Amino acid sequence: STTTESRYLTVLHTNDNHGRFWANEQGEYGMAARQTLLKRLRQEASAAGHAVILLSGGDINTGIPESDLQFAEPDFKGMAKLGYDAMALGNHEFDNPTSVLAKQIAWAQFPILSANIIDNNTQKPAYQAYTVIEKQGLKIAVIGLTTTDTAKIANPDYIAGLSFQEPALVTLPLAKQIKQQYAPDITIAVTHMGHYHNAAHGINAPGDVTLARALPKGTLDVIIGGHSQEPVCVTDNGAEDTEFSPGKACKPDNQNGTWIMQAHEWGKYVGKAEFKITNGKVELLSYALLPVNLKNKSGQYVQDHILPDPDMLAFLTPYQENGAKQLEGAVGQVSGFFDGERSTVRFQQSPLANLIISAQMAATKADFGVISGGGIRASIAAGEVSYKDILKVHPFKNRITYVDWPAQELLAYLDIVTRYPPDSGAFLQYHGIEFDISTDKISNVKIQGQPLDMTKTYRMSINSYNASGGDGYPTLNKRADYVDTSRTDAEVLKEYLQQHSPIQLDAYL
Ligand code: ATP
Ligand code: ZN
Numbered sequence: 001s002t003t004t005e006s007r008y009l010t011v012l013h014t015n016d017n018h019g020r021f022w023a024n025e026q027g028e029y030g031m032a033a034r035q036t037l038l039k040r041l042r043q044e045a046s047a048a049g050h051a052v053i054l055l056s057g058g059d060i061n062t063g064i065p066e067s068d069l070q071f072a073e074p075d076f077k078g079m080a081k082l083g084y085d086a087m088a089l090g091n092h093e094f095d096n097p098t099s100v101l102a103k104q105i106a107w108a109q110f111p112i113l114s115a116n117i118i119d120n121n122t123q124k125p126a127y128q129a130y131t132v133i134e135k136q137g138l139k140i141a142v143i144g145l146t147t148t149d150t151a152k153i154a155n156p157d158y159i160a161g162l163s164f165q166e167p168a169l170v171t172l173p174l175a176k177q178i179k180q181q182y183a184p185d186i187t188i189a190v191t192h193m194g195h196y197h198n199a200a201h202g203i204n205a206p207g208d209v210t211l212a213r214a215l216p217k218g219t220l221d222v223i224i225g226g227h228s229q230e231p232v233c234v235t236d237n238g239a240e241d242t243e244f245s246p247g248k249a250c251k252p253d254n255q256n257g258t259w260i261m262q263a264h265e266w267g268k269y270v271g272k273a274e275f276k277i278t279n280g281k282v283e284l285l286s287y288a289l290l291p292v293n294l295k296n297k298s299g300q301y302v303q304d305h306i307l308p309d310p311d312m313l314a315f316l317t318p319y320q321e322n323g324a325k326q327l328e329g330a331v332g333q334v335s336g337f338f339d340g341e342r343s344t345v346r347f348q349q350s351p352l353a354n355l356i357i358s359a360q361m362a363a364t365k366a367d368f369g370v371i372s373g374g375g376i377r378a379s380i381a382a383g384e385v386s387y388k389d390i391l392k393v394h395p396f397k398n399r400i401t402y403v404d405w406p407a408q409e410l411l412a413y414l415d416i417v418t419r420y421p422p423d424s425g426a427f428l429q430y431h432g433i434e435f436d437i438s439t440d441k442i443s444n445v446k447i448q449g450q451p452l453d454m455t456k457t458y459r460m461s462i463n464s465y466n467a468s469g470g471d472g473y474p475t476l477n478k479r480a481d482y483v484d485t486s487r488t489d490a491e492v493l494k495e496y497l498q499q500h501s502p503i504q505l506d507a508y509l
Contacts, residue, residue, distance in 0.1 A: 005278075006277065007185065008048065008276055009135075009185075009186060009277060010041070010051070010273070010274050011053055011222065011271075012053070014263050015057030015264075016057065016226050016227070016265040016266065017056070017266065017267060018060075018062055018063030019065075019066070019068055019075060020063065020067075020267055021064075021074040021078050021316055023293070023308075027293060028292070028293050029293060031079075031316060032312040032316060033292050033293050033309070035081070036307055036308065037292060037306050038082055039309065041290075042083075050274065053085045054084050055087065056086075056088065057088050057225045057226025058087055058090030058092075058146070059090030059091065059093070060075050060093065061075075061090075061104075068391060069327075069391070070319060070322070073104075073107060074319035077108075081312060084110045085110055085131075086110055087113065087144075087190060088114065088145060088224075091149065091153060091227070094154040094158045095154075095158075095395075097158055111144075113127065113128050113131065113142065114126075114144040114145060115129035115167075115170050116165040117150075117163070120161050120162065121161065126162055128144070129174065130143040130174065132178065132182045138185045139182055140185065143171060143178070143187070143189045143190070143220075144190050144191070145170070145189055145192070146167075146192050147192055147193045147204075148164040148165070148205045153470075153471070167206075168214035171215060171219065175187055175220065185277050185282075186282050187219070187220055187221050188223070189223045191224070192227045193206070193207040193227055194226075195208045195209060195225050195228050195230065197234075197253075198239075203423075203424070209260065212258040212260060215258070218257065221258065221259065222275075222282075226262060228262070231264040231269065232250075232253050232262040233250035234252070234253050235251070238254075246296070246302045247291055247303055251287065252273070252284075269290055269291055269292060271288070271290075272286075272287070273287050274286045290303075293306050326387070327388035327391070330386055332384075332385050332497030332501030333383060333385065334380055334501075335503065335504045336506075337379065337380075339351055340352040340376040345376040345429065347373075347422045347423065350373070351505060351508040352379060352380060353371065353376060353429030355380075355496075355503065356371065356376065356394075356493060357370070357429065357431035357432070358496065359496030359497075360400050360461040360462075361432060362492075363485065363492040364401075364402040364459065364485060365459065367433075367447050367458045368433035368458065369432060370417060370429065370462055370466070372466055373427040375398070375470075376393060376429070377393060378393045385497055385501075387494055390490050390493050390497070391490050393493070394490040396465065396489070397490070398463040398464050398465045398489045399463065399464040399484055399488055400489060400492050401461070401477070402459055402461050402482075402485070403459070403467075403482050403483070404481045405457055407452055407453060410452075410458055411442060411445065413474060414445065415442045416474055418435060419437070420471070420472075426472055433445065433446065464477070467482065
């Protein structure tokens with residue numbers, strides 16, 4: 001086009017909701033207050049002649065029992081009411097069978113995008129790859145991308161038949177095709193890949209910075225991200241802004257001409273970017289991370305208190321009450337702190353793992369049991385324990401299973417699973433078994449205190465995630481002796497607490 005007229009677009013964004021449809025106990029965040037803020041931002045944008053688009057960087061599922069119990073129905077339906085235009089499909093969208101994800105896509109009523117998840121049968125994207133949205137004469141192309149780590153960390157049961165392709169390799173031809181077909185005014189990627197400063201992604205798959213650097217300049221104008229769960233704010237020379245705190249100014253990252261933005265997690269902030277678009281040139285006019293009722297250390301809101309939107313509150317309340325009803329009341333008591341912190345369970349044997357595996361052994365009459373440390377998602381504090389506490393430890397609804405090992409095969413299995421390094425989700429937690437791995441080969445294996453008898457078989461409890469290859473564990477679910485009890489990890493731990501309380505910490509150290 002030959003016109004030099006400028007147009008304006010406000011991009012609003014969140015990411016990593018993880019079940020937080022409701023405010024926390026301190027009255028922070030929550031979708032009802034977010035709705036009030038969004039309504040105000042939409043009004044202001046409209047008065048200034050801006051088009052508005054609302055995006056999410058994905059991971060709507062898993063983290064709060066009230067949401068998890070209801071398969072994030074309040075979260076997805078709530079997002080539809082908030083007016084989301086599109087979101088990235090996150091790795092935690094595979095925490096349930098894909099039949100549940102299909103329901104969630106229907107609840108959302110807006111596109112849930114991923115261009116790099118390929119259906120192995122058709123060799124085509126398994127989910128909607130992109131959308132082109134028209135608002136006030138602006139054509140906005142939105143492409144979805146998902147971390148390739150999903151192949152490693154998601155439940156193998158639920159991602160069988162899917163491949164996760166290199167995001168940059170998929171984006172380049174797709175963006176070209178979209179540009180030819182639609183001539184968009186702006187091209188945005190909604191991603192769930194993580195932002196790692198200066199592309200230092202460590203053991204994680206490459207994230208948004210690597211993507212922006214790998215693509216020819218001008219391929220993507222903006223990346224709206226998620227997964228690393230951080231406010232992406234940088235200093236003038238592009239380093240991480242360690243001074244950022246709620247309410248302060250935030251300068252988003254820019255790599256190779258592409259803006260990269262992320263709004264921490266849980267709906268704590270709404271990110272707001274204002275763009276001026278002139279003949280395909282996209283200029284960032286302003287950026288802010290707007291806190292949604294966040295409090296400072298002395299318990300004061302860092303900004304004016306945002307009242308919940310009454311309609312949104314009325315919509316969400318029955319879900320919150322229904323969830324709370326299923327979770328209230330004590331199921332047992334523990335005498336001390338059962339440590340399930342990430343810094344423990346991925347590094348050393350934990351008392352909570354001993355308790356969890358004891359419950360799984362009891363449910364399967366097993367001689368010993370194993371789980372990967374990364375599957376333990378919270379600690380249990382001393383005192384009364386509720387079903388809610390248990391679901392925080394075990395949010396994934398994994399089923400409890402077992403196999404009966406001939407001793408020789410067991411040795412080969414142990415030789416693999418005892419070697420996963422600390423600081424990985426795979427790090428082994430075990431109970432009812434002892435061994436020595438100081439030499440090349442595993443030795444001195446004892447089960448229930450008795451040396452391994454090579455003529456015997458031994459029953460091992462394990463969850464369905466690890467049994468189906470989760471965290472890279474050897475696959476057991478095709479074995480003839482594999483039994484899936486169809487009871488969940490949370491149910492089994494609840495039953496164990498009901499039967500054995502008060503639980504003495506000393507017995508599980
Ligand atoms: P995100 O950053 O997307 O929220 P995450 O927090 O799950 O992902 P990590 O903290 O690295 O990412 O945790 C990954 C680990 O979580 C895996 O290595 C595994 O141990 C555990 N995990 C993930 N999904 C499951 C599951 N369905 N069942 C059991 N454990 C799981
Ligand atoms: Zn994630």
